[in-house]
Amino acid sequence: MQPGLYLITPDEADIEHLVSRVKPLLPFAELLQYRNKQADPALRAAQAVALAPLCRAAGVPFIVNDDPRLAFDVKASGVHLGEHDGSVAAARAILGPDAIVGVSCYDDLERARKAADEDADYIAFGAFFPSATKPNARRATPALLGAAGALGLPMVAIGGITVDNARPLLEAGADLLAVVGGVFDAPDPVVAAREFQALFKSSRP
Numbered sequence: 001m002q003p004g005l006y007l008i009t010p011d012e013a014d015i016e017h018l019v020s021r022v023k024p025l026l027p028f029a030e031l032l033q034y035r036n037k038q039a040d041p042a043l044r045a046a047q048a049v050a051l052a053p054l055c056r057a058a059g060v061p062f063i064v065n066d067d068p069r070l071a072f073d074v075k076a077s078g079v080h081l082g083e084h085d086g087s088v089a090a091a092r093a094i095l096g097p098d099a100i101v102g103v104s105c106y107d108d109l110e111r112a113r114k115a116a117d118e119d120a121d122y123i124a125f126g127a128f129f130p131s132a133t134k135p136n137a138r139r140a141t142p143a144l145l146g147a148a149g150a151l152g153l154p155m156v157a158i159g160g161i162t163v164d165n166a167r168p169l170l171e172a173g174a175d176l177l178a179v180v181g182g183v184f185d186a187p188d189p190v191v192a193a194r195e196f197q198a199l200f201k202s203s204r205p
């Protein structure tokens, strides 16, 4: 997993529209997460089926939010697990040892230590800024990234991140920036995604 933009899909009901919004952004993403909190299971399955081959063709690992079984069904590269989404071990039992399993740690260093012990592939912290996508998300501060760096896992920052507020998170040690609105709600999502990519090139040798 290289540092870069971890793009997460917005809640979008229309499959064709979702695909047409995501496809032009893949050249700028290190990872793509399929997340749709509004869709029913059938729509989520259909959307994941549509996105998986796009990511494969673009060489971008495809991560499914919340649901290791769906990740398995669409041959995704991995799954993202929050506090209500089961254990790393349960996900690995379904997806196998090579899958990417990421874990939400919110503002909680102890949870990050546990995730590291359980062999997570990355730990995610945030929300760092107010998020229109998840308004009630727990909040974290950049200092947490400094403390969690010692765990030696790739660190993902999430929550209200835009090209304009992202730099302090990279300076604090974030390896990946997980973004929904900062790209998809930007006036030109391709421009925003390209600017995120450039941010990584300019902040790391």
Ligand SMILES: Cc1ncc(COP(=O)(O)OP(=O)(O)O)c(N)n1
Binding pocket: 006, 033, 035, 037, 065, 066, 080, 081, 082, 083, 084, 085, 102, 104, 124, 125, 134, 156, 158, 178
């Ligand atoms: C990369 C990344 N980080 C955090 C989350 C949030 O996961 P969770 O707490 O399970 O909340 P939902 O996304 O399920 O609403 C994430 N999805 N991705």
Ligand SMILES: Cc1ncsc1CCOP(=O)(O)O
Binding pocket: 126, 127, 130, 131, 132, 133, 134, 137, 158, 159, 160, 161, 178, 179, 180, 181, 182
């Ligand atoms: C899933 C999630 N978890 C914490 S904030 C958030 C939403 C991220 O979306 P945005 O980049 O639009 O704030």
Ligand SMILES: [Mg+2]
Binding pocket: 065, 066, 080, 081, 082, 083, 084, 085
């Ligand atoms: Mg979840």
